[in-house]
Amino acid sequence: DFILFEIPISPCRTFRGREDVLSRMESYFYKLSPESRRQRSFALCGLGGSGKTQIALQFAFRNRSRYRSGVIFLNASSCAALDADFSRIFDLLELGGACDKVDSVKRWLSKEENSSWLLIFDNADDLDSVKISKYFPATSWGHIIITSRDQAAIGSVGMDGDVLEPLKVDEAVAVLIEKAGIREPSTEDYQQAQAIVELLGCLPLAVDQGGAFIRSRHKTLKDYYRLYEEHRHEVLQVKPKLGDYDKTVITAWEINFEQVERDSREASDILLLFCFLDASSISETMLYRGCSPQKRWNRQGELTEVAATDVGLDSGLVALIRNEMDFDAAIEKLLSFSLIHRSNDVNGARSFSLHPLVQHCASRRVSSEIQKKWRMQAILLVCHAFPRDEYLDPLLLPHVSRILKEYDDIACDIPMSAPVRSEIASTLLAASHFSDTLWKCEAINRVKGLLHDDTDCYMHAWATLRESSILRLLGKPIESNQTLASFIHSTVSPGHDKGLENDARWNAQRGQLVVSFADNLTQNTKFTLARQELCEWEPVDPTSPSSMERIVLRSRNITLGKILRYKGHFQKALAYLEGVLHESQRDKFYEGSGWRHVLLSNIADLLCELDRPADVEGLLNPELRNMADEGYRKSSGRCLQLSLIESFMKRGMYAEAEERLLNLKRVYETIPNQDIFAKGGIFRMWATLARISHLRSRWDEALSFWTQSLRTLEIVGRGEGPNSGIVRYCISYTHFKLGNLRESSETLEEAKKILDGTKRIFWVVGFNSYWRDFIIQSVNESMSV
Secondary structure, three states, rough: OOOEEEOOOOOOOOOOHOOOOOOHHHHHHOOOOOOOOOOOOEEEEEEOOOOHHHHHHHHHHOOOOHOEEEEEEEEOOOOOOOOHHHHHHHHHHHHOOOOOOHHHHHHHHHHHOOOEEEEEEOOOOOOOOOHHHHHHHHHOOOOOEEEOOOOHHOOOOOOEEEEEOOOOOOHHHHHHHHHHOHHHHHHHHHHHHHHHHHHHHHHHHHHHHHHHHHHHOOOOOHHHHHHHHHHHHHHHHHHHOOOOOOOOOOHHHHHHHHHHHHHHHHHHHHHHHHOOOOOOOOOHHHHHHHHOOOHHHHHHHOOOEEEEHHHHHHHHHHHHHHHHHHHHHHHHHHHHOOOOEEEOOOOOEEEEEOHHHHHHHHHHHHOOHHHHHHHHHHHHHHHHHOOOOOOOOOOHHHHHHHHHHHHHHOOOOOOOHHHHHHHHHHHHHHHHHOOHHHHHHHHHHHHHHOOOOOOOHHHHHHHHHHHHHHHOOOOOOHHHHHHHHHHHOOOOOOOOOOHHHHHHHHHHHHOOOHEEEEEEEEOOOHHHHHHHHHEEEEEEEOOOOEEEEEEHHHHHHHHHHHHHHOOOOOHHHHHHOOOOOOOOOOOOOOOOHHHHHHHHHHHHHHHHHHHOOHHHOOOOOOOOHHHHOOOOOHHHHHHHHHHHHHHHOOOOOHHHHHHHHHHHHHHHOOOOOOOOHHHHHHHHHHHHHHHHHEEEOOHHHHHHHHHHHHHHHOOOOOOOOHHHHHHOOOHHHHHHHHHHHHHHHHHHHHHHHHHHHHOOOOOOOOOHHHHHHHHHHHHHHHOOO
């Protein structure tokens, strides 16, 4: 009747969470078909302090009744430790006077009558030196759990397994609150606890010791948060007496850091680089881009390749990352201690992550000079990797935010050179095309600071262009115009770049400013002045424009075509823009797809205006197929969707139009800090949904949608503009159909007052042309009855 249950360690009293891992282990060990009887082994892998041993203990205590032959816990950190534990089990089982105690225990476990057992091999971190599989009984029964920092345990000594992630936030909060001895936590306590566990990265060891620190030193949660922010390293070094672990976070990893340094200089370098990047996702694609030649515009306005070493990246680091075998070996070494994790990104390439506390501990153990070196390498790598065109891997943006923090840390101690500041500024200017408007504003303010003492007119022009664009996005057209006008119409200041008259790159950038300025003038219906500004700019050599200047010429011509469209010259505008599209297909350089989407959208809208909606699908569908989900995620993609929807409306395909509009509605609802373009798209969405309801005589629904359309116009400051007049006509007609005659009459008076005093401009496809004619005619006919 003797059942061996030899567990020398007690489970942690504050254990929380990990139910998903425990459930998976139970499914693996118990729920597979009985016919497939075989020995089963499961490896729990992860960083030191991630709770591997505690999960194994929880599993053993929860399921001890299933193991009639016993549960045995073994220290697998070394062969000597394993031999000692097997000797102890040998004595407990009273197996006699055999010489080979390990073999005797294995033979006992191999007997049919002793087939229901669980072995736990704990701390099997050195799989090369400690061949733990030699200690496995050669049976077709029994369960084995291995805990290891080496993720290679899964698939080698463990037939199945799990790489542990940090705790979920609510689980970590529960551990911290209980460990800190807070019996009746308030709402503020929970909020403060959440802030603390997020600082600690929800690592079980760190959270447990944080709670023990608070309790043993009689601190409040707020006290701990402050101390951690001010004295992080010292706090992490403290081992409270109330802790359930025998090591601090720092001591738990120090042996691994030392071993990495001894075994692989390359792995040590990669780890230090990773310490100054965003910890959540370090894409191999980004690393490779950062160490490869990238195309940049030169003063001749042509693309030229710039090597990573030319911008200051270490030649040894570049060689390491570009050598697949050496890089893989370094990564394998870091994975063997779970200092990093590996996953696949959306494109199938690898990405890596590491715990923020690993970043802190690994970087703090080296000298300040070495820290500065790797901070700078991380900054330069991200800057060099970041695309200057409109292609963007979204995973790069968090790294831009991270390197700004690292730049601040360095700049406090040493002045940064102009080339480094220029690299960061150009990265921010490229990144300002993406993310939300708040981040864009912060990026531009940063750029201004970086370029404060810089005399590079090209960089200042680029910064001015982005600032004006962002002001326009924020719904500040006057400020946007002033920013552009003051730069365009000013002369170059003394002390700035000489010889700009032959600098094609500077001239092209100035041309982009002119195009943007003309766009602003167009929005204010100053078409003649806009055209004049556009036609005054020309390439340095008009007979042979540079590649960069040809891009500006194309943007200029698209704007000229839009002016024709807004004035109602649809046929002339279509011919002009189709010529621009044909000409652009001969360009071999690539600077993003935004311009193409704008061009295609305008051509599609003109086809609808000219009663050729069937041609729109053939024009837009190939582009939308190539964009996949970006057809909704990117603003230019949403613009194409709206153009395609209008072609459905013209063809009476209301169900198809409505389906796409509802998809757009879901996307718009997820956009934070919506800019002026997003709000313009939202207006078109509501107005088109209203038109569908209107045409189907669903009057209550139509009234709701028209009201939403008007509200959107009011939000962007256009509640009294011509589009609002058309919407009011629609609301008036809808009220009439619903029998609300007083509301209909009052709204109609407002609509007439607005439209009678405004010049007709064809801003929105269909809405300002055939729909306006249709609704005014409908109202006039209804009111005359």
